[in-house]
Amino acid sequence: MATTLLSIRGLTTVFHCRQGQIEAFNNVDLDIDQGQVLGLIGETGCGKSVLGMSILRLLPPNGVSRGQIIYKYRDLLGLSPQVMQRIRGAEIGLLPQNPSASLNPVLSVGQQLMEGLRLHRMIKKEKARVAAQTLLGCYGLRGFNNRYDEYPHQLSGGMKQRVLAALSITGKPSLLIADEPTKGLDGVARNQVVALLRQLTRETKMALLLITHDLKVAANLCDQIAVMYCGEIVENGPVGKVLVSPLHPYTQGLLASLPENGLHPIPDYSPGVPGDIQGCRFYPRCRYRQDKCSCQTIKNKRINETYVRCLSASEGREN
Amino acid sequence: MCILENKLAFAGMVIIAMLVILALFAPLLAPHDPYVQSLGQSLIGPCRDYPFGTDEFGRCVLSRIIYGTRISLVIGLGVTTMSTIIGVVLGMVAGFHNGRLDEIIMRVVDVFLAFPGLILALVVAGLLGPGTLNVVIALTVVGWMGYARVIRGAVLAEKEKEYIGAVQTFGAGDCYIMLRHLLPNVMTPIVVMASAGVGYVILAAAGLSFLGLGAEPPAPVWGAMLNYGKAYLQSAPHLTIFPGLAIMITVLAFNFLGDGLRDQLDPRMKNLHFR
Amino acid sequence: MAHYILKRSGLLIIVVFGVTIATFVLMNMAPGDQAEMVAIARYGLENLTADEIENIRISEGLDAPVWVQYFHWLSHIAQGDFGHSLVTGDPVSQEIIARIPATLLLSITSLVFSLLIAIPAGVISAVKHNSFVDHGVRIGAMLGATIPNFWLALLLILLFSVTWDWFPVFGYGTASHIVLPAVTLGAGMAAVTTRLIRAGMLEVLKQDYIISARAHGISEKRVIFRHALKNAFIPVITVIGMQLGHLLEGTVIVESIFAWPGLGKLLVDSIYARDYAVIQACVLLFAVFFVLINLLVDLLYVILDPRIRYDRGAG
Numbered sequence: 001m002a003t004t005l006l007s008i009r010g011l012t013t014v015f016h017c018r019q020g021q022i023e024a025f026n027n028v029d030l031d032i033d034q035g036q037v038l039g040l041i042g043e044t045g046c047g048k049s050v051l052g053m054s055i056l057r058l059l060p061p062n063g064v065s066r067g068q069i070i071y072k073y074r075d076l077l078g079l080s081p082q083v084m085q086r087i088r089g090a091e092i093g094l095l096p097q098n099p100s101a102s103l104n105p106v107l108s109v110g111q112q113l114m115e116g117l118r119l120h121r122m123i124k125k126e127k128a129r130v131a132a133q134t135l136l137g138c139y140g141l142r143g144f145n146n147r148y149d150e151y152p153h154q155l156s157g158g159m160k161q162r163v164l165a166a167l168s169i170t171g172k173p174s175l176l177i178a179d180e181p182t183k184g185l186d187g188v189a190r191n192q193v194v195a196l197l198r199q200l201t202r203e204t205k206m207a208l209l210l211i212t213h214d215l216k217v218a219a220n221l222c223d224q225i226a227v228m229y230c231g232e233i234v235e236n237g238p239v240g241k242v243l244v245s246p247l248h249p250y251t252q253g254l255l256a257s258l259p260e261n262g263l264h265p266i267p268d269y270s271p272g273v274p275g276d277i278q279g280c281r282f283y284p285r286c287r288y289r290q291d292k293c294s295c296q297t298i299k300n301k302r303i304n305e306t307y308v309r310c311l312s313a314s315e316g317r318e319n
Numbered sequence: 320m321c322i323l324e325n326k327l328a329f330a331g332m333v334i335i336a337m338l339v340i341l342a343l344f345a346p347l348l349a350p351h352d353p354y355v356q357s358l359g360q361s362l363i364g365p366c367r368d369y370p371f372g373t374d375e376f377g378r379c380v381l382s383r384i385i386y387g388t389r390i391s392l393v394i395g396l397g398v399t400t401m402s403t404i405i406g407v408v409l410g411m412v413a414g415f416h417n418g419r420l421d422e423i424i425m426r427v428v429d430v431f432l433a434f435p436g437l438i439l440a441l442v443v444a445g446l447l448g449p450g451t452l453n454v455v456i457a458l459t460v461v462g463w464m465g466y467a468r469v470i471r472g473a474v475l476a477e478k479e480k481e482y483i484g485a486v487q488t489f490g491a492g493d494c495y496i497m498l499r500h501l502l503p504n505v506m507t508p509i510v511v512m513a514s515a516g517v518g519y520v521i522l523a524a525a526g527l528s529f530l531g532l533g534a535e536p537p538a539p540v541w542g543a544m545l546n547y548g549k550a551y552l553q554s555a556p557h558l559t560i561f562p563g564l565a566i567m568i569t570v571l572a573f574n575f576l577g578d579g580l581r582d583q584l585d586p587r588m589k590n591l592h593f594r
Numbered sequence: 595m596a597h598y599i600l601k602r603s604g605l606l607i608i609v610v611f612g613v614t615i616a617t618f619v620l621m622n623m624a625p626g627d628q629a630e631m632v633a634i635a636r637y638g639l640e641n642l643t644a645d646e647i648e649n650i651r652i653s654e655g656l657d658a659p660v661w662v663q664y665f666h667w668l669s670h671i672a673q674g675d676f677g678h679s680l681v682t683g684d685p686v687s688q689e690i691i692a693r694i695p696a697t698l699l700l701s702i703t704s705l706v707f708s709l710l711i712a713i714p715a716g717v718i719s720a721v722k723h724n725s726f727v728d729h730g731v732r733i734g735a736m737l738g739a740t741i742p743n744f745w746l747a748l749l750l751i752l753l754f755s756v757t758w759d760w761f762p763v764f765g766y767g768t769a770s771h772i773v774l775p776a777v778t779l780g781a782g783m784a785a786v787t788t789r790l791i792r793a794g795m796l797e798v799l800k801q802d803y804i805i806s807a808r809a810h811g812i813s814e815k816r817v818i819f820r821h822a823l824k825n826a827f828i829p830v831i832t833v834i835g836m837q838l839g840h841l842l843e844g845t846v847i848v849e850s851i852f853a854w855p856g857l858g859k860l861l862v863d864s865i866y867a868r869d870y871a872v873i874q875a876c877v878l879l880f881a882v883f884f885v886l887i888n889l890l891v892d893l894l895y896v897i898l899d900p901r902i903r904y905d906r907g908a909g
Binding site for chain 3: 426427429430431433434435436437438439441442443445446518522525526529530531532542545548549552553556559560563566567570571574
C-alpha cells in the first residue's frame with residue numbers, strides 16, 4: 001500500500017463575521033496517498049474550496065482552522081508562516097479556481113513564470129527564461145514562444161489556465177490542489193483541462209486533490225472520491241465504488257440528477273449555513289430518513305473500502 | 320467602516336449646527352466686541368477674561384473667531400450656491416442638447432479647468448480688489464466647472480431612459496423636462512458635492528484672506544487673523560493657533576458631512592472626492 | 595498609441611488657445627486704464643501729463659480694437675516676449691525664467707517627500723488592516739488632507755524654527771531651507787496619496803492573483819511589493835498628477851510664507867503691486883504647466899498599464 005502523503009484529522013474551519021461564526025466545514029477526515037488522485041465533490045457552497053485553501057493556509061484573515069493537517073509527518077497548522085510559505089509551491093501547489101483573475105495583470109506571463117522558477121529551482125535569469133519557455137511548450141503553448149512577453153489579458157482563458165498549470169508545478173510539488181479547474185467551461189475546453197491534469201499527474205507522479213462539482217471529470221481522473229455535503233464528508237471511497245454503487249443517499253441523489261441517469265434532481269435546496277444541526281445534515285432532503293437520523297451525531301461507517309456517514313447505509317442498497 | 324463614517328457624518332452635522340448657532344447669535348455669545356481696541360491689553364495670552372487671548376490691538380480673539388463664522392459661512396454657502404446654479408444650468412443644457420452647444424460648453428469648462436483653481440481665484444480677487452463680495456465672485460469663477468461636468472454626465476445617462484421619451488411624446492417642452500424630470504433625478508450627486516464643497520470654499524477663502532485678498536482689515540476674518548498673527552508667532556502663538564483650529568474644524572465638519580452623505584445616498588460615488 | 599497622443603495633443607492646443615483668450619480677457623476686465631498705469635510706471639505719478647498717457651496708448655497699441663490687441667499680444671508671447679514689468683521695467687520673460695528653478699525644486703522635493711511618506715504608510719495601513727497602526731494612519735491622513743497649508747506652515751515654523759531652532763524660518767539656498775516648505779507643501783499630497791494607496795492595496799490584496807502568488811510560495815514581502823503595489827499604484831498615478839496641480843496652487847501660499855523665490859511668490863508680489871504684465875505671464879505659465887502635467891500623467895498611465903497600452907495600440 002502506498003504511503004500517506006496528507007492526512008487531515010478533525011479539521012474544522014470557521015469564519016468570524018459580524019453576525020458571529022459561520023462554519024465552512026466541520027470535523028473533516030481525509031487522506032491522500034502519494035501519487036493518488038482524490039476527487040472532492042459536492043455542490044457549490046458545501047465548503048470544498050475552503051478545504052483546499054485551509055490546507056494551504058490561505059484563508060481570508062477572518063477564517064480560522066482547527067484540527068490537524070499532517071503533511072509528510074508535519075502538522076501544517078503548527079508551522080510558522082515562514083515555513084508554511086516554503087511549503088507552498090514547493091510541496092503543495094495550487095491550480096487556482098479562476099484562471100482569468102489569477103494571473104497578475106501588470107506582469108508578463110514570462111515574468112511570472114520566471115519568478116516561480118527562480119524561487120523554487122534557484123537558477124539564474126537566463127536559464128529560468130529557457131526553462132519557462134520549455135514549460136510553456138510542454139503545456140500546450142508550444143507554438144507561441146512569443147507569448148512569453150505577453151500580458152495575461154492577451155491570453156484566452158484556456159491559455160491562462162495552461163500558464164497557471166505550468167506555474168503551479170515550477171516547484172515540483174508532491175501534491176497539487178486543483179480548485180474547480182473546469183468551472184464554467186464548455187465541453188471541449190473541459191476535455192482539454194482533463195487531458196492537461198492527466199498529463200500533469202502522469203509526468204510528475206504527484207498527488208492531486210481535485211476539487212470539483214463535475215462528476216464526469218471526477219470519474220475520468222480520480223482514484224478516490226470524497227463527497228462533501230454541507231461542510232461534512234458524507235462518503236469517501238474508491239471511484240469504482242462511490243460513483244458506481246453509492247452508499248450515501250446524497251451521492252445517490254447526485255448521480256441520479258445527471259442527464260444520462262434521467263435528470264432527477266434532489267428535492268429542495270442545500271441549506272446555506274447548517275448551524276448546529278445535531279444529526280444528519282442531509283436529513284431534511286433524504287428519502288430514507290428515519291426519526292433517529294435527526295437526533296444523534298452520525299458516525300462514519302466502514303463498508304468494504306468506503307466510509308459513509310449514514311445510519312441506514314448498507315451493502316447492496318441501490319437506488 | 321460604514322458605521323464609523325456615519326458617526327463622522329453625524330459629528331459633522333453637529334459641528335455645522337454649532338457653527339450656524341455661533342454665526343446667528345454672535346452678539347449674544349461673544350464675550351467682547353470684536354472691533355473694540357484696547358491697546359493696554361494687547362497680545363495677552365489665553366486667560367479667564369480672554370479665553371483665546373487678545374491680538375495686537377487688544378481685541379478679543381474668541382469674539383473675533385465667533386464673528387468670523389458669519390463671514391466664513393456666508394462665503395462658503397454663497398459660493399457653493401452660485402457655483403451650483405451655474406453648474407446645473409450649463410451642465411443640463413450641455414447634457415440635454417448634446418451637439419455643438421455641448422461641445423462649446425465643455426470646451427469652456429476645459430479651459431477653466433486648465434487653470435489651477437486657487438491661482439485663478441487669487442488673480443481674480445487681486446484684480447477686483449478687497450471685499451467679501453469679490454472673494455465670492457473669485458471663488459465662484461473657479462468653482463462651477465465640477466458641478467457642470469457631473470450634471471452633464473448624469474443628464475446624459477438619465478435622458479436615455481425610456482420615461483424621458485414617454486414625456487416627450489406628450490409634447491412636453493425642453494425646459495419642462497429639464498426642470499421637472501431631469502433635475503430631481505440628478506440632484507443626489509449635486510447634494511453630495513456641494514456639502515463637501517462648502518468646506519473647500521471656506522478653506523480657499525481663508526487662503527485668499529491669509530494672502531491679504533479678502534475682506535477689508537477691521538473685519539474679523541479667520542485667514543486674515545492668521546496673516547496678522549504670524550508677526551507675533553514667538554510672543555503670541557495663540558494668534559496663530561486658534562483661528563487655524565477654527566478653519567480646520569469647519570473644513571473637517573463639511574468633509575465629514577459630504578463623505579457621510581455620499582455613502583448614504585450613493586455608494587457608487589465612493590471615489591468622487593478623488594476627482 | 596500614436597493616435598491617442600495625437601488626439602490628446604489636439605485637445606491640448608484648443609485648451610491652451612482658450613487659456614490665452616481667458617487670460618487676456620481677465621486682464622482687460624481689470625479696473626483702471628492700462629495706458630495710465632504704464633505711464634505711471636514709466637514716468638512716475640508726479641510728472642504725468644495727459645499727452646504722455648495718450649502717447650503710450652498709441653505706441654503700445656492700446657487704442658486698437660480688443661481683438662487686434664489680443665492677436666498682437668498673442669504673436670508676442672508666441673515669440674517668448676511677455677512685455678516688460680510695470681514695476682522694474684525688466685523683460686517679464688527674464689524674471690520668470692529666473693524664478694522657475696526654485697519652484698521646480700520645491701515642487702519635486704515635495705512630491706518626493708509625499709511619496710516617501712505615502713507609500714510606506716499606505717502599504718502598512720493596508721497590510722495591517724484595522725490594526726492600531728491602520729487607525730493611526732487613517733486619522734493622520736484625514737488631518738493631513740484637511741489642514742490648511744498656510745496654518746501648517748505657521749505651526750511648523752512655531753515648532754521647528756521658533757521653539758527648537760532646527761530649521762530657518764525663511765530663505766533660499768541651503769538644504770535646510772527647503773525642509774519646512776517642502777513638508778508643508780507635501781503634507782496634503784501625502785495624505786491623499788496614502789489614502790489611495792491604502793484603498794488600492796486593500797482591494798488588490800483580495801484579488802485572486804495575490805492568493806495565487808502566495809500559493810506559489812512567493813514571499814509575503816514580494817507579494818506585497820512586486821505583485822500588489824504595482825497594481826495598486828497605477829490608478830494612484832492619475833491622482834498624483836491631479837495633485838501636482840494642487841501642488842502648483844500650494845506654491846503660491848507656501849512660497850509667500852517662506853519667502854521662497856519662486857513663481858508663486860512672484861505672482862503674489864505682482865498682484866500686490868498690480869504688475870499686470872507679470873500677472874498675465876504667470877497665470878499663463880501656471881495654466882500651461884497644469885495642462886502639460888495632466889497630459890504627461892495620462893501618457894504615463896497608458897505606458898504603465900499593459901491593458902491600456904495594448905488595447906489602445908490595437909484600436
